[in-house]
Amino acid sequence: MTEDAPRLNAFPIFMRAQGRTVVVIGDGDEALAKARLLAQSSALLRVVTARPTPALLSWIEANDAEHVRAPYAPDQIEGAVMVFAATGIEALDHRISNDARAAGIPVNAVDRPDLCDFFTPAIVNRAPLAIAIGTEGAGPVLAQIVRARIDRLLSPSLGPLATLANTFRDAAERLLPKGSPRRRFWNEFFTGAPARALEAGNAASARQAATELLARSTATRGHVALVGAGPGAEDLLTLRAQRLLMDADAIVFDALVPDAVVAMGRRDAERLPVGKRKGCHSKSQAEINALLIDLGNSGKRVVRLKSGDPLVFGRAGEEMAALRDAGVSYEVVPGVTAAFAAAADFELPLTLRGVSSSMVFTTGHDLKGGTLPDWASLAISGATVAVYMGRSVAADVAARLIDAGLPSDTAVAVVENASLPTRRRFHGTLADLPSLESRADLTGPVMTVIGDAVAGANFEHSTPLAAHRQVAPAEHQGTDA
Ligand code: SAH
Numbered sequence: 001m002t003e004d005a006p007r008l009n010a011f012p013i014f015m016r017a018q019g020r021t022v023v024v025i026g027d028g029d030e031a032l033a034k035a036r037l038l039a040q041s042s043a044l045l046r047v048v049t050a051r052p053t054p055a056l057l058s059w060i061e062a063n064d065a066e067h068v069r070a071p072y073a074p075d076q077i078e079g080a081v082m083v084f085a086a087t088g089i090e091a092l093d094h095r096i097s098n099d100a101r102a103a104g105i106p107v108n109a110v111d112r113p114d115l116c117d118f119f120t121p122a123i124v125n126r127a128p129l130a131i132a133i134g135t136e137g138a139g140p141v142l143a144q145i146v147r148a149r150i151d152r153l154l155s156p157s158l159g160p161l162a163t164l165a166n167t168f169r170d171a172a173e174r175l176l177p178k179g180s181p182r183r184r185f186w187n188e189f190f191t192g193a194p195a196r197a198l199e200a201g202n203a204a205s206a207r208q209a210a211t212e213l214l215a216r217s218t219a220t221r222g223h224v225a226l227v228g229a230g231p232g233a234e235d236l237l238t239l240r241a242q243r244l245l246m247d248a249d250a251i252v253f254d255a256l257v258p259d260a261v262v263a264m265g266r267r268d269a270e271r272l273p274v275g276k277r278k279g280c281h282s283k284s285q286a287e288i289n290a291l292l293i294d295l296g297n298s299g300k301r302v303v304r305l306k307s308g309d310p311l312v313f314g315r316a317g318e319e320m321a322a323l324r325d326a327g328v329s330y331e332v333v334p335g336v337t338a339a340f341a342a343a344a345d346f347e348l349p350l351t352l353r354g355v356s357s358s359m360v361f362t363t364g365h366d367l368k369g370g371t372l373p374d375w376a377s378l379a380i381s382g383a384t385v386a387v388y389m390g391r392s393v394a395a396d397v398a399a400r401l402i403d404a405g406l407p408s409d410t411a412v413a414v415v416e417n418a419s420l421p422t423r424r425r426f427h428g429t430l431a432d433l434p435s436l437e438s439r440a441d442l443t444g445p446v447m448t449v450i451g452d453a454v455a456g457a458n459f460e461h462s463t464p465l466a467a468h469r470q471v472a473p474a475e476h477q478g479t480d481a
Pocket of ligand 1: 231232256306307308309310311312313314336337338339341342387388389390415416417418419420445446447448
């Protein structure tokens with residue numbers, strides 16, 4: 001609430017009344033009105049009236065209230081939790097108010113705000129649910145109008161529903177983790193099957209429905225979905241990924257996942273970036289694992305968004321192992337990996353009858369070691385090679401493959417920002433590949449595809465790689481190192 005929001009001069013509270021004495025003093029209609037109001041509670045009602053009107057007298061008798069048939073005396077209010085002065089005589093109301101205050105008992109004097117410690121609200125009663133409407137005495141008629149409106153709005157079955165809720169409260173607190181699982185249970189309780197059964201007047205089936213709901217809710221703990229966000233274009237997201245995003249309580253995402261995809265999540269989902277992005281601190285893998293476990297254990301539906309396919313160079317293996325060890329359930333939703341997006345952008349057949357019958361997805365980083373990895377021989381025997389994170393090792397990749405016997409005129413296709421409107425395509429041969437390393441203008445993610453099958457691609461929208469060979473080496477930057 002802001003500083004200058006209007007302030008209440010009387011603050012609403014609910015006073016414990018069960019088994020406690022409340023005293024009403026007065027002979028006529030005002031006393032009767034207060035007695036009636038108080039009879040909506042389980043307070044022990046004492047009416048002090050020496051000369052009750054016939055209406056008041058018969059109400060007292062019919063409602064089993066305690067009748068003190070004597071003029072007002074201070075000992076009549078001893079031990080009371082509330083006192084109502086409704087004598088209609090100013091001096092007497094004054095005395096009562098003073099006595100009550102001296103005894104530390106909150107007092108209300110009908111139509112005399114100065115003598116009141118509290119005001120009585122208009123009440124919508126769906127016990128144990130109560131709505132109290134107050135106007136600080138400014139508009140009793142307004143309070144009645146509002147009361148009537150609210151009364152029409154709320155089903156009479158809300159009372160029994162709240163009573164039923166009370167009998168489930170302990171179990172829900174014991175069995176459901178605090179936060180969204182418990183909130184979801186109560187939401188469903190108050191709007192779903194239990195509410196509908198009571199609305200139809202069927203208390204037994206409402207209890208049954210609530211029991212089943214609790215059993216179902218305890219079975220559903222937190223869950224993490226490792227979801228492939230695809231190469232960047234929003235419409236390359238799978239329908240399953242979209243559904244999970246729209247149901248998510250928390251979305252944990254990498255730097256390469258575009259904002260537009262993150263934005264497709266449920267509006268009030270927590271959004272947690274964990275990758276390096278424009279100077280933001282990135283989390284270590286151990287921190288990410290711990291975060292996923294925490295979110296899962298707190299009962300959240302978590303979407304762990306990774307670019308492309310989550311199982312391709314996404315460190316999903318470590319995350320899955322950590323979740324398994326922690327006993328957090330998880331699932332994997334595949335996505336379109338960058339190599340496929342790159343191939344599509346070039347209309348490049350990754351397998352080509354008679355030319356290439358296998359594919360290698362690699363980072364190229366293992367080419368830096370002393371021994372040639374197995375995939376180099378696969379490349380030589382015709383496999384199509386897709387190099388992830390390969391920009392900074394382009395020269396090594398080319399040199400080692402040529403050393404190993406791959407002809408230096410083997411076709412190469414390179415795409416930056418595959419699938420996105422900002423994509424840029426380049427083509428050349430293995431001999432041109434080292435030029436990639438010195439291209440400072442490539443700031444987006446870059447995918448390189450090498451092999452004879454690449455020769456079958458469509459280079460109509462692509463620039464020759466060699467054209468940039470002469471560009472001076474610049475500092476390495478971007479996401480592709
Ligand atoms: N799991 C991801 C790969 C993550 S590794 C996937 O399946 O695609 C990151 C590397 O993927 C980048 O360095 C780049 O080589 C490649 N990459 C991701 N998105 C790309 C895109 N839109 N265009 C080109 N390469 C991309």
